[in-house]
Amino acid sequence: MPVDRGYLLGQLRQSRRTAWNGMLNTINDLSPATAAQLLYFRRTGKYLNLKRPTDFNEKLQWLKIYWDDPLKAICADKYQVYHYVASQGCDHILNRLLAVYESPDEIIWDELPEKFALKCTHGCKYNIVTRNKHELDPEAVRQQLWQWMGERFGRKSLEPHYDRITPRIILEAYIETPSGLLPWDYKIFCFNGKAKLVEVCSEREQGLRVDFFDLDWNTLPISLEELRRDTPPEPPACLPEMLACAEKLAKPFPFVRVDLYDNEGTPMLGELTFTPNSSMSTRLNEEGLRYLGDLLTLPDAPLDDSSPSIPDAANRPLADKPLTNTPLTNTPLSDPSRSRQAGEG
Structure with missing residues (x-):
């Protein structure tokens, strides 16, 4: 019987990844700083200076380890963030939350809308986004969701706030432009x-383009040149409202990126991001890493363990009654080109 070399190589790579992740997380349990330095060097080829962090990635790594505010977990949770945003008076920028599920088995496929976004709440890129549910295999969908629900996303890239999130699944309304395309992301730092x-x-859909602008919409040449558009895009008409909402939501944090869409002239929240690109950004050039690092003033001392206070608005119900809590079918695979509706990365 011939040996399938491709299969064997795939198994070998998986074994090596498993061994690396196991070793990294063991080290992380003993010394988060050492584990972060190992992973940082593996991903970027650079030494991580946590004693005197200067550039953007280094300062975000410092915050991840030494300023782990419990409020970050609430705001990174794709369900709980609805509560936080409402409590800050910005509920008008929220997408329609159609249902919340504790398990994939609660989803009733026949009752889902034609277009939808299903997202696990405890990580990034755990999204099934479709404009036509009949193109998906319901059983494959359920199995994928079960796999994601069992993963500890925060252990993959050492982002501990994700591990304090209760895994759930949310069903959101599908977002698209009048021409049927994905709306552009406006990520406000x-x-x-x-x-x-x-x-x-x-x-x-054609190939990701990344451009940076100051608040007066002057181009900032801080992304990799090959990622920039030949002609810079115009600012959205709702930019002032985007900036006002972003500052309301960002008030408690040394750094947060507020990801928004322009939904036909109205801002719509994607997510709040505290560790963009796992605090190991590869979209920024060296000048960009220094420039953003200079903008970030770190706290004078590590944060203590005090719990965050969430206003009363956090307790109000957010979703319509779930579509029904009875068995569904299993995990589908989304169209990768459309998985960005969650605003990841």
Whole structure:
């Protein structure tokens, strides 16, 4: 019987990944700083200076280890963030939350809308986004969701706030432009509660383009040159409202990126991101890493373990009654080109 070399190589790579992840997480349990330095060097080829962090990636790594505010977990949770945003008076920028599920088995496929976004709440890129549910295999969908629900996303890239999130599944309304395309992402970088610049992610269907602008919409040449558009995009008409909402949501944090869409002239929240690209960004050039690092002033001391206070609005119900809590079919695979509706990365 011939040996399938491709299969054997795949198994070998998987075994090596499993061994690496096991070793990294063992080290992380003993010394998060050492584990972060190992992973950082493996991903970027650079030494991570946590004693005197200077560039953007280094400062985000410092915050991840030494300023792990419990409120970050609430705001990174794709369900709980609805509560936080509402409590800050910004509920008008929320997408329609159609249902919340504790298990894939609660989803009733026949009752799902034709177009939808299913997202696991405890990580990134755990999304099934479709404009036509009949193109998906319901059983494959359920199996994929079960796999994601069993994963500890925070252990993959050492982002501990994700591991404090209760895994759930949310069903959101599908977002698209009038021409049926994915809307552009406007990622607002907020430092110590103030918006400072905007990253625009466009043309996902043809090939991702990334451009940066200051608040006066002057181009900032801080992304990799090959990612920039030949002609810079115009600012969205709702940019002032985007910036105002972003600063309201960013107020408690040394850094957060507020990801928004332009939904036909109205801002719509994608997510709040505290560790963009796992705090190992490869979209920024060296000048960009230094520039953003200079904008971020780190706290004078590590954060203590105090719990965050969430306003009363956090307790109000958010979703319509779930579509029904009875068995569904299993995990589907989404169209990768459309998985960005969650605003990841």
